[in-house]
Amino acid sequence: MAAQNKHLVIVDWGTTSLRATLLDSDGEILDSYESSEGIAVVAPTNAFAPTLQHILDKWREPGVVLSLYASGMIGSRNGWIEVPYVTLPADAKQLAAGVRRVEVSPGVTLTILPGAIDNAKHVFPDVMRGEETQLVGLGLDKDATAILPGTHSKWARIEGGKITKFQTFLTGELYGTLIDHSFVASIAKPAAARQDRAFARGLEAAARGPHSGGVMAKLFSARTGWLSGQLEATDIRDYLSGLVIGSEFAEAREMGWLSKGETLTLIGRPDLAQNYKLAAEAFGAQVVIGPTDAALRGCLAIARLAQGVD
Amino acid sequence: MAAQNKHLVIVDWGTTSLRATLLDSDGEILDSYESSEGIAVVAPTNAFAPTLQHILDKWREPGVVLSLYASGMIGSRNGWIEVPYVTLPADAKQLAAGVRRVEVSPGVTLTILPGAIDNAKHVFPDVMRGEETQLVGLGLDKDATAILPGTHSKWARIEGGKITKFQTFLTGELYGTLIDHSFVASIAKPAAARQDRAFARGLEAAARGPHSGGVMAKLFSARTGWLSGQLEATDIRDYLSGLVIGSEFAEAREMGWLSKGETLTLIGRPDLAQNYKLAAEAFGAQVVIGPTDAALRGCLAIARLAQGVD
DSSP, rough: OOOOGGEEEEEEEEEEEEEEEEEOOOOEEEEEEEESSSHHGGGGTTTTTHHHHHHHHHHHOOOOOEEEESSSGSSSTHHHHHHOEEESBBBBHHHHTTOOOEETTTTTEEEOOOOEESSSSSOOOOEEHHHHHHHHHHHHHSSEEEEEEEEEEEEEETTTEEEEHHHEOHHHHEEEEEEHHHHHHHHOOOOOSOOOOHHHHHHHOOOOOOHHHHHHHHTTTHHHHTTSSSSSSHHHHHHHHHHHHHHHHHHHHHSOOTTOOOOOEEOOHHHHHHHHHHHHHHHEEEEEEETTHHHHHHHHHHHHHTTTTO | OGGGGEEEEEEEEOOOOOEEEEEOTTTOEEEEEEOOOOOHHHGGGTTTHHHHHHHHHHHOOOOOEEEEESSGGSSSSSSSSSSOEEEEBBBBHHHHHHHHHEEEEEEEEEEEEEOOOEEEESSSOOOEEEEEEEEHHOSSOEEEEEEEOOOEEEEEEEEEEEEEEEEOHHHHHHHHHHHHSSSHHOOOOOOOOHHHHHHHHHHHHHHSSSGGHHHHTTHHHHHHHHTTTTTOOTTTTHHHHHHHHHHHHHHHHHSSSSOOOOOEEESHHHHHOOOOOOOHHHOEEEEEETTTHHHHHHHHHHHHHHHHHO
């Protein structure tokens, strides 16, 4: 076995994007590829294999074997194959034991990582795909509460080397849906730059306790603020952004995820991380920004455990 | 003055609909007209006068004077003219003192009723247009807590002959926006009939206290319920309906609007009233269904006070 002839291809394959990275056996990055070929685009024509093949064609060389790994929504019911969720609490080894393989072409297989499921204290069992891999990339060796902002924002707890529990908030999707399709669409105007004061006012409105109402009661304030002349049309988007992110924190606080002086680890896009940092501070929490390549690191770590070598 | 020659035209002119009623001086209904000529349709071409004119043409007779009154969003910033809000607490006389007149044609004026504003305890002052008129139609003589379900659902308190306070919840708009434009749109399938069990499960999920999360944390359950096989694709819409209406009640409870054994008065479309009745019962409250013609009754009462005669 010539280990130096083995390269790894790590694919972070989500709903709206695909990120593939070529690494050598030491984990050094050789090349990368990024596109909008997420499963939303690829699934309708079942074009998973040709999409991946197209990327691999550039990376094949004589004498080099490619090992292929993917994480994210590619393993969901709407993805290539449905990979069962691993039940929490779980460590990286348990996640690695949950991988499934699918044939890309004769003799070539892709290993798809599982998502994670939390059966405790939810209306129905809560699920994630991709975030558990990012958490492994952050490292499970140190106890932490991590936030992974996004369309379906996740708060996760790392304890004793395992991911122990998590909670999904619909923050990103709610914001996007309201901005584009609610009364907000007809009154809000784009601003040249982020309206920091409006964002902060949204956070403040959310931070008041449940006696002052939750999201149902407060969303209309994006209209009443404008009607009363206290918000400009160019303020409304950032006010709403602060309101929904702040409401995520307000609910997390009521659910026991957040205590004063707590340090939260943020994993996500820099712009989102910045918004969440401001929100955390408004709720009296400190923030540590996690690695931006957590998905790659996590997939690599789980891939190695799944191979059982290296 | 020949009072018998005076007819009243009462217009309930909202965002998406127009309802006009012709009454004689005794308040007997002579004719009615209903269309989708709401201000959303009429405002872009400023076609308020011709739209009303078209209705009046059918109702004009020699020797009869028409007095014209309208309530609802027609008096909003996006309507015909902006009629200032009357500050709460207010009784019917104070609402009548807030009317404004606009010329329909030479010598013919339309009297537009004001909305109401509540400056207390909100992020920004809360506003309504049309619901205050429906509350007058219900009657302000008896203390009551009334719910007016809809796109922007209102809870209002009647005390000592006045409307004292109210609270808007974005329930209807949130439901419609999520059904059409969120992940729900891609997984939900229409059901042949209302899925009562799914609706009840949505109510139950919402009724758990703030420690189990609010709307931000619970909306994703419409997906996890389906993923876990506990909700059918045909259940998702009614589950979501129960969840958002239940969340309205859960927030109202935290805000002090709802105590166990309370009797709530419902004013609204029969299908909505039925949903809200089930929600109220799930929260331990009794329900009285208000008159379906509350808007007409209220506008008539305020019109008479504004005329100062009859």
